[in-house]
Amino acid sequence: LVVLPGGSIHSGDTLTISWNDRNDGTVDTGSGFSDHVVVVNTNTAETLLNTTVFYNPASTGNGPIPPGGSRPFSTALPLPDGPRGVGALQITVTADTFNQLPEANASGTAEANNTVSTTAVSSTAAYPDLQVINLSVQPDTLASGTNVTIHWQDTNTGNATAAANWYDHVTVVNTNNGVTLLDTTVLYGTNALGPLTNGTARDRSYSFTLPNGPNAVGNLQFTVTADTFNNLFEYNLGGTGESNNTASVVVGSSIAPYPDLQVVNLDVQPATLASGTNVTVRWQDANTGNAPAPGNWYDHVTVVNTNGGVTLLDTTVFYDTNVLGPLTNGTARDRSYNFALPYATNGAGDLLFTITADTFNNLFEYNSSGTGESNNSSSIVRSSNLTPLPDLIVTGLTAPASALTDHAISVQFHVANQGLLAADGNIGQRVFVSSTPTPGSGTLAAVTAFNGPLEAGQGVDQTVTVQTPSAPGTYWLIAQADASDNVQELSENNNFFVSATPLTVQPAYTATPLRRRRSCPSRST
Incomplete structure (x- = not known):
């Protein structure tokens, strides 16, 4: 019974266990049989291998084992990484473990002399130990909607190179309301960044944008965990190689200034309406927020005859900042739309005129009352007479x-x-x-x-x-x-x-x- 490698054995190594089965009897073995192989770490009492190896005489080159003959056997055992693969290893092989062959000798020990054992000692291999250090967030002052860059370093404090790829897990959680603002992974690719040798560190970063509004307001916890999927085995003498991979920092974030669009001074001309009348709907888009409205948006214009539930107009009016300019906070801009009421009876009755600013939510709006997105509409009801016409x-x-x-x-x-x-x-x-x-x-x-x-x-x-x-x-x-x-x-x-x-x-x-x-x-x- 031989165990290779024959020199130093370390956790994580693959052991090759070899032995010969010799027939000391007077007749050949005839049929097939199985040998039982057991490897126990006597330091931990853990069984690392418990398997059987079948000898098939029908396989090429095998045949029954004749008296005095022998056949080679082997099996492999990848030792576990870390402490499980460290200690005095007892290797035991039992031939014909299931008594598939009848055995006999003069001393009557033919069924009891089938087992042989040996020992090997395994020591701890060298391993990397990844940790996250120098975690920081830029810019120094955060607010909702801010473009944020998270900086950190992956350092290897172990005694071996981190040679394989791994992923760092990056999360951002608002601890005030429990909302997760970011949950992603960042690949460390050794082809691009090179293996991380022990005693060195590598700069890492990830950029994202905080959401607009109150979800990004509060104490934000930024957390980075190196090798989140355990692609690498890590070890240190303190036994914390797999649990010391995380770093966190908490940074406060405030509410950013935002526009708040509202429709004011809604009016309909002429003062007296009748079916068939050419109508001008006038209103103002007012920005009551604390920041300019920087982009374009659409106002939704509808006219509904409330007597019959018939929609007479359903259209949008574009606010183009290239033409009209950004709507600064505290100001308003005149808006209008022209159309003709139908001559039919649908053009007469109580008509509901409604304007909704930024109907497609092109802009994020906010106010302290939380109504920034719900206060964009204004309505007015005007009566329209039926114009006398032939029919x-x-x-x-x-x-x-x-x-x-x-x-x-x-x-x-x-x-x-x-x-x-x-x-x-x-x-x-x-x-x-x-x-x-x-x-x-x-x-x-x-x-x-x-x-x-x-x-x-x-x-x-x-x-x-x-x-x-x-x-x-x-x-x-x-x-x-x-x-x-x-x-x-x-x-x-x-x-x-x-x-x-x-x-x-x-x-x-x-x-x-x-x-x-x-x-x-x-x-x-």
């Missing part, structure tokens, strides 16, 4: 229920003004023939017109001649009032009327002339 509709349509293809038919319909004002000018109507009862579909079949005025509540009958389609089938007649939109109406969506019953177009009769046959008397000769 032309088709109230009825009369036509034959059936007709022949390519025939002219007479179609009558009634145009009424259900609005509040007379309809003036030339008022044109159209009639379509369609294969579906869908307003706006079909083929134009007839046009007619009359000159106004058509007073509110009055109507006029219209008669047109329509040519039926060439193809037989089922069709609908569709009449459209004010087809050219010459009249400004209360509603432009109700000008179509579809016949209540379809028009059935049947094939026209055609006459086919028949040739009369003459019979001739037979001629005889």
